[in-house]
Amino acid sequence: MYDGIGDPDDHIAEYKQRMLTVALPKKSREATMCKGPSISSFASLSDKFVEKFASSRRLKKTSDGLYEILQNRVEPLRDYIARFNQEKVAVPECSIPTTISAFKRGLLPDGGLYKELTMYPCKTMEDVLS
Known part of the structure; x- marks a missing residue:
């Protein structure tokens, strides 16, 4: 669960890593899919997530x-x-x-x-x- 504090890019990377090790049965996958045309791909979901939490991104110190x-x-x-x-x-x-x-x-x-x-x-x- 993302708490809104950490870097959203790190959260996406961690999520992808965890999902690589999980295989859901087809019925479970269908139950967790977004309804309607709101999100067409994981890339789109990731982009929207990072956009929403962009202010939490860690900036490189200068x-x-x-x-x-x-x-x-x-x-x-x-x-x-x-x-x-x-x-x-x-x-x-x-x-x-x-x-x-x-x-x-x-x-x-x-x-x-x-x-x-x-x-x-x-x-x-x-x-x-x-």
Whole structure:
């Protein structure tokens, strides 16, 4: 049963996989068929299903999302770094300069690390975190 939360494409793929292992007798198949000309094929059903639940589709994360990670005023630097790294891992392709730029932009501007990164630009995240 689809709960409306997960990716609808994943649900269709899982359904197809399960149905490959199930053979229904002819009487059972006829009883579960849609009436009338509403749906002509499984492909049509799949398309309508995915269209209805398109908003539940998982989107690939991009480096743009890293710019939305901001250090809170009362948040320790260690916690901000952990949150940033957790999100960074979910971005499949992100350049080092973009990562560094987003990390720096999320820091509190009156913090020591922000001031240091402004004075001494880094080329790797290892340099940033050292």
